[in-house]
Amino acid sequence: MGPFLETLIGGLMTGMLYSLVALGFVLIFKASGVFNFAQGAMVLFAALAMARFAEWIPALLGIEHKVLVNLMAFILAMGVMIMLAWVVERFVLGKLVNQEGVTLLMATLGITYFMDGFGQTVFGSDIYKIDVGLPKEPMFLLEDVFQGGILVNQEELSAAIIAAALVALLAAFFQYTGTGRALRAVADDHQAAQSIGIPLERIWVIVWSVAGFVALVAGIIWGSKLGVQFSLSQVALKALPVVILGGLTSVPGAIVGGLIIGVGEKLSEVYIGPMLGGGIEIWFAYALALLFLLVRPQGLYGEKIIDRV
């Protein structure tokens, strides 16, 4: 029972991290109908910006206080992400309004290639560290129930808590602020929203900035876990099954989907993997998502797809 629980908890927490990336996908898809393949590249880009600013600020300004440095780096990195959102809206998506989904998808794939290259040109392509003081030591729970207790990674635990807080924050933002209401209006119907005076361009910049914020948080957490390196942009590929499993348009879906994929992936790797030769995590997640989709084609919480002729 002990190892099982340990895998289960590990899976839940990894799932939370996937949810963070998946959230970025969902936010942009909801508000603009764009399936944003660049989310992974945004995570990498944001993490690179954060890591490098945290290095440059003490070097240039002589500020040594760690919290202050991290805070300033965070703000600067966020500024970069907002600029990026503006550039994307202005030069790419603004020109492609009302195009087919697949064309937009490929446009974001182009953005991915651009950002992977540009980010590494500007910020360098080595492996960088992000240190925001997440606790690293493993922790043992329930030691009196099981022999040896259950090993829980504190870093993942804090990441999961941050992710949960972020989701609550976003939910509140969407539900209770004027901007959030405008975002939801645009998500419902572009044209109707525009006709009552909601400026589409600005809304899209905001959405991409919010997605950039989510990418930054995800980048910091993933970056402090794995180090900031090119492979970070691959987390997007792990988040994709989460998005389709939860439904492209649903924020809770991204969370629940992330948990299901995280747990499924870890359990399969431990219990089925050895039979098949290991390394099945990546395609198993997709297969799992496929199975769910066969039952519910719009994902767990996605809007029901209604076909009209």
Place this chain on the structure above:
Amino acid sequence: MLYRENGQFKTSYQADQQIFPIAQDRYLILALIAAAAIVVPFIASEYVFRALLIPFLILSLAALGLNILVGYCGQISLGTGGFMAVGAYAAYNLLVRIEGMPAVVAILLGGVFAMAFGVVFGIPSLRIKGLYLAVATLAAQFFCDWAFLRIKWLTNDSASGSVSVPELMVFGWNVDTPIDKYLFCLGFVVIFALLAKNLVRGHTGREWMAIRDMDVAAAVIGIRPVYAKLTAFAVSSFIVGVAGALWGFVHLGSWEPAAFNITRSFDLLFMVIIGGLGSIMGSFFRRGLYCDRAHRA
């Protein structure tokens, strides 16, 4: 288009229903094929063959296959690299394991295996649509990446995981110089392009387009979505599989699973989109725009 059909009167059904009903199209295509087969071998250098023309032809073929699925039938697929890998590895295994297997037959059978694989991964398309399907097809891609890396039997238990093909003999013709390889690929490409062109203008092609434009409406007027979608997956992955086998046999010679990774899928989808969806000839022109990739490939 610079020219029109005006003034070209057809006096028989046969003339009206040929593959290229407009005379200019017909002559242009014939001239193009003739130029590719006769003129190019004399003027191109070995480097141009190796680095540009051969990859150009093979990837055009793959793009053509993908275009049938995405452009004509409207089913977005990100698993093209996987289908190519199935074609390549199936052809390899057939060639290595069966004594006296002719290379052309192995390549075509590789396409058949890719077709079976494509149909299996096409089944979800009956329920899942649009972008959900696009992501779901990634399952095929990652499954292939994994299978060819981990299942040793598929790579003939080679220690390094990479496989290589002995020299290519086609009915006594040793395909080893770049010109031979080029002509070999050109033969495949011309035949498949004409077959595809023929297919999409007929009954099957029109069913695909009806499904693409609105599948519910198509079903209402009596087009079977199951049949139409699965034939699109079958034809598309057959061509993609053949292209994969050619990519491995002719272009690479020896390869490992990374040759067919997800970047390949994206590249192909790019090719299909850049030239606009739903055009057989476009598969070639757009591949031309995309030449720089060949250097890295």
